[in-house]
Amino acid sequence: GNSVTQMEGPVTLSEEAFLTINCTYTATGYPSLFWYVQYPGEGLQLLLKATKADDKGSNKGFEATYRKETTSFHLEKGSVQVSDSAVYFCALRGNQGGKLIFGQGTELSVKP
Amino acid sequence: GAVVSQHPSWVICKSGTSVKIECRSLDFQATTMFWYRQFPKQSLMLMATSNEGSKATYEQGVEKDKFLINHASLTLSTLTVTSAHPEDSSFYICSARPHHRAADTQYFGPGTRLTVL
Numbered sequence: 001g002n003s004v005t006q007m008e009g010p011v012t013l014s015e016e017a018f019l020t021i022n023c024t025y026t027a028t029g030y031p032s033l034f035w036y037v038q039y040p041g042e043g044l045q046l047l048l049k050a051t052k053a054d055d056k057g058s059n060k061g062f063e064a065t066y067r068k069e070t071t072s073f074h075l076e077k078g079s080v081q082v083s084d085s086a087v088y089f090c091a092l093r094g095n096q097g098g099k100l101i102f103g104q105g106t107e108l109s110v111k112p
Numbered sequence: 113g114a115v116v117s118q119h120p121s122w123v124i125c126k127s128g129t130s131v132k133i134e135c136r137s138l139d140f141q142a143t144t145m146f147w148y149r150q151f152p153k154q155s156l157m158l159m160a161t162s163n164e165g166s167k168a169t170y171e172q173g174v175e176k177d178k179f180l181i182n183h184a185s186l187t188l189s190t191l192t193v194t195s196a197h198p199e200d201s202s203f204y205i206c207s208a209r210p211h212h213r214a215a216d217t218q219y220f221g222p223g224t225r226l227t228v229l
Contacts, residue, residue: 004155036220038220041222042222043116043205043207043219043220043221043222043223044156044205044207044220045220046218089155089156099146099158099161099171100156100158100218101155102155102156102157103155104153104154104155105153105155
């Protein structure tokens with residue numbers, strides 16, 4: 001079945017550091033891929049998405065590229081801020097629609 | 113943006129009692145709502161999908177008599193954990209899809225922490 005694997009957290013970075021959170025997936029066909037972010041005390045919010053191979057999703061300085069050859073969708077940001085501290089979830093939805101499959105989440109803590 | 117609230121945000125109950133969790137879409141109508149469960153350091157697992165005015169569709173392995181879902185209006189869905197036991201302790205999250213929006217559009221609530229003693 002479909003599954004998503006993320007790097008374990010917590011990840012602790014200094015402000016302005018480069019961020020990578022790894023995400024790999026297993027799925028048949030061509031799923032849509034997502035990154036969600038959950039700030040403390042709030043619900044998950046869609047951060048970015050990509051619906052086909054080689055697409056790049058981007059938002060708020062974050063980027064992720066849909067790599068079918070490596071079945072990956074790694075999240076990157078060139079310079080993190082303290083306000084980026086949150087839990088990040090990678091997710092997929094199968095190419096025939098259906099439910100979202102989430103990774104286990106990666107907690108990011110950015111120190112000033 | 114679209115807001116989904118959950119109530120209560122946390123609840124502690126005794127084993128054998130029932131607990132009701134509410135999920136409300138505050139500024140939009142939601143024809144479909146989803147209930148997830150999250151264990152510590154683990155991913156969100158979809159429990160069930162509810163459509164307004166019809167019975168919920170439960171995922172494999174989820175006991176529908178244990179986790180009662182009611183979606184009586186376009187802005188409210190409730191999850192009732194019946195005869196709760198310590199193993200039901202978890203973080204429960206709902207999400208809502210606005211009426212006439214694509215399948216990718218879901219807005220999530222902040223979650224409810226349930227602790228069963």
